[in-house]
Amino acid sequence: MANPFSIARSSQDGITILALEGYLDAHTAPQFEKAVQEEFEAGRIRLIVDCSKLTYISSAGLGVFMIFVEEIREAGGDIKICGLAPKVYQVFEILGFPSLFDIVDDIPAAVKKYEETPVRES
């Protein structure tokens, strides 16, 4: 079976971009958790999670955002989310994520958001 989930890492203007592809469920969420943990431990706390190639998310994937965001914000960073397909956005929205996270259309908008609001208050 082809790998159902992958993460591509890149950086731009001191911001780490984690581009997710495939589906993020209880099987694949540990990969995402490991990636965020590694960034946090390396002191890279300005993160953009690009979900433009993410086809599905369950609570296990959403939980990764929940586990790390407070700690990252306390350290002066943030997790900004971009590129959500309507189907995926619906899951974020119904749980109220837009009131707690900056969710924007694409990477340039997320970078701009860092210029405007480096750290969002929880």
Add this chain to the structure above:
Amino acid sequence: MVPVERTFSLHVPSSTENLVMIREFVTSIGEQAGLPPAEIMKLETAVDEACSNVIEHAYGSDVTKEVSVRATLDDQILEITVTDTGIGFDPSTVEQKGLDKLMRGRKSGGLGMLLMRKFMDTVD
């Protein structure tokens, strides 16, 4: 005319690797039921959450166990039943915390139940 009831079943080993197969099964049932894509997505997510709970909590990721998903469909109702023989719990006893509270507690537990309740008419 008496409505015809159709039943479909899927039995898979208790592994998160099989969640994709479970979602495909549920999507196929939703399509047969004539549900719109947005409703199928809700169904797919809710069943995924229920099965994830079974795999990780009821069975403690023991792959020798089996998760069963049964769908019963007539022209009025689509009912999905997830069956396991693991450690049971009563969903009505799960305290429903808000998202901000979960975030402050650095916890993700409870999100799955919250999603199931938001997406389905009834969860029991």
